[in-house]
Amino acid sequence: MDKLRDYSIAFKGLKDGKHQFHYTIGQAFFEAIEESTIKNGDFEVDVLMNKKTQMLQLDFNIAGNVQTMCDNCLGELSIPVEYTGTMYIKFGIMYDEPSEEIIVLPHEEGEYNVAQLIYEFIVVSMPLRSVHEDYESCDPEMTSKLEEFSAEYHEEDDNTDEAIDPRWAALKKLKDNNN
Numbered sequence: 069m070d071k072l073r074d075y076s077i078a079f080k081g082l083k084d085g086k087h088q089f090h091y092t093i094g095q096a097f098f099e100a101i102e103e104s105t106i107k108n109g110d111f112e113v114d115v116l117m118n119k120k121t122q123m124l125q126l127d128f129n130i131a132g133n134v135q136t137m138c139d140n141c142l143g144e145l146s147i148p149v150e151y152t153g154t155m156y157i158k159f160g161i162m163y164d165e166p167s168e169e170i171i172v173l174p175h176e177e178g179e180y181n182v183a184q185l186i187y188e189f190i191v192v193s194m195p196l197r198s199v200h201e202d203y204e205s206c207d208p209e210m211t212s213k214l215e216e217f218s219a220e221y222h223e224e225d226d227n228t229d230e231a232i233d234p235r236w237a238a239l240k241k242l243k244d245n246n247n
Contacts, residue, residue, distance in 0.1 A: 093109065151190065
């Protein structure tokens with residue numbers, strides 16, 4: 069966590085009110101996160117902290133790109149990622165996370181490291197599937213292999229007059245009747 073020390077916000081000595089923090093995130097950030105699923109990316113992160121007597125409100129605005137692999141062709145791909153959200157830090161006896169938006173810190177804490185929150189916000193903002201915007205941008209060698217092994221390619225082969233096990237022929241007939 070020493071590599072992520074720059075992401076600690078020391079709030080104890082700050083006056084009540086709004087305070088702005090800005091972070092530029094690159095490959096070194098993702099390498100410092102333990103078991104990171106992201107290897108590289110470029111992000112600009114703005115954190116607006118509103119310090120109140122009993123609570124901290126952290127407003128996150130994250131924008132940038134993640135470098136990843138295309139799920140179709142395994143080629144390199146840059147995916148735009150944006151996140152805007154709020155976290156509330158309250159003070160109590162011991163550390164707790166009662167909900168997704170609330171963190172409870174012990175009263176004696178004087179700083180909070182936002183690196184893990186930033187990482188989690190980036191990960192949950194990524195799309196489920198990472199693919200090129202148009203299929204033509206995919207690696208042509210890999211797409212030809214995918215087409216070779218796709219179901220449509222093999223349906224053409226199913227129309228040959230080879231001897232078919234009668235049990236499979238009966239099942240295929242049922243399938244064809246349902247279409």
